[in-house]
Amino acid sequence: MNKLFKSKIISNEALTEEIYLLSLEFPESIETKPGQFCILRLNERLDPLLGRPFSIFDHVPGEIKFLYRVKGKGTKILSQLKKDQLTIIGPFGKWYPFPQGDFIVIAGGIGLASVYYLIKKFPKKAHLFYGVRNENEILFYEELKEFAKHVYISTEKETSYTYRGVVTELFKEKGKNLSLPIYACGPMVMIKELKKIVNEAQPCYVATEERMACGVGACLGCVIATKQGFKRVCTDGPVFEIKELLL
Ligand SMILES: Cc1cc2nc3c(=O)[nH]c(=O)nc-3n(C[C@H](O)[C@H](O)[C@H](O)COP(=O)(O)OP(=O)(O)OC[C@H]3O[C@@H](n4cnc5c(N)ncnc54)[C@H](O)[C@@H]3O)c2cc1C
Ligand code: FES
Incomplete structure (x- = not known):
């Protein structure tokens, strides 16, 4: 409520x-x-x-x-x-289905805001892939190392502890073989790329962001296209199974 x-x-x-x-x-x-x-x-x-x-x-x-x-x-x-x-x-909104064991988290930039609480609530279970532009944008590194099982970070330029490139490329290289559910939040370009690389049998929950007005499902100002027609991000989401979304 x-x-x-x-x-x-x-x-x-x-x-x-x-x-x-x-x-x-x-x-x-x-x-x-x-x-x-x-x-x-x-x-x-x-x-x-x-x-x-x-x-x-x-x-x-x-x-x-x-x-x-x-x-x-x-x-x-x-x-x-x-x-x-x-x-x-x-x-408001639907939350991430609780993971039953280890899980993968993919966060792009400020998308960390949506997944940090999940990583913290299920300590030492998350394989985190976190993409930022540069080292200065890496937030809560010590806490993430404490709460996650593994932390992989991508930046535009390689550093002593980050990989060069975008986070979906890093995930393809280091995480694609893990048969675990995925929880993701980040810019639309990241979500679209993720949709291409997730396999059909792998659950993948993404938190979406649309502009909102009422926040309670009344104005239809926040709809997103899905296989079942338009859905409201504020009440039907913000978390959706990625395969349901028409991106
Ligand atoms: C469910 C949900 C959760 C969110 N969680 C976070 C969060 O944890 N941290 C965070 O920083 N932001 C989050 N956002 C986005 C945040 O709500 C917007 O950035 C904020 O409302 C912008 O307000 P503003 O008045 O500063 O910008 P405005 O003056 O209203 O807009 C400035 C610019 O931001 C763009 N913009 C506005 N809203 C959004 C949006 N929802 N998505 C993408 N672009 C937008 C506009 O198109 C415009 O270009 C979330 C959005 C949703 C729907
Ligand atoms: S913000 Fe009004 S329906 Fe979602």
Whole structure:
């Protein structure tokens, strides 16, 4: 069940020039699951009027965290807030089906925001493939090494601990032979490439992102094409089996 309530910012810290980690107070009575998201609305501001959706990056009793990239007006304002109150609506959406054993995670850039909570909830089970542009964009490296079973990172230029190229190429080289379910989040170009390389028998769950308005399935502003017709990302997703999507 989702709820609407006001929440105080605990911290809102810049991790890079454009990526921030926002931590908010969160009622202990509300449960969340990896893959779900919340809508954050900036209080007492009519512009931007609509809330913005963000994946639940992490959740511990009393505190919820969101990892976000500054994109436009809403996230710019968000990045400047310090001790303010926000309105949180959520949690929303279908979560990642819980893995029964080891699993593969493929994260592209800020897509890490959607899968970190899953990796942490099932410690030492994830074979993580994480793609970023350069070393400065690698986030939570120590934590990822602690929670995942293996961490493979791709960057545009090779470094002492990363592979050169895009994350789907790295996955083809190091992970293609693992017969494990895949959980993925990243830019559409990554999801499209992944769809080409996943074999038919391998479950592959992806978290999708579409622009949203109501967040509750009423406005049809967030639909995505699937084999069963258009589906709403906010209520039918954001997590879908990749083979269901028409990309
Ligand atoms: C279910 C869901 C979960 C998300 N989780 C995260 C997250 O954890 N971290 C994060 O950084 N972002 C996440 N996003 C994307 C985030 O919601 C948008 O980046 C944000 O709403 C942009 O708001 P803005 O006012 O800053 O930008 P706007 O001024 O509204 O737009 C600026 C630019 O961003 C583009 N844009 C806006 N929304 C999206 C979107 N949904 N997908 C792709 N491009 C978009 C616009 O087309 C425009 O070019 C998520 C989106 C969805 C639907
Ligand atoms: S945002 Fe309105 S239906 Fe999804």
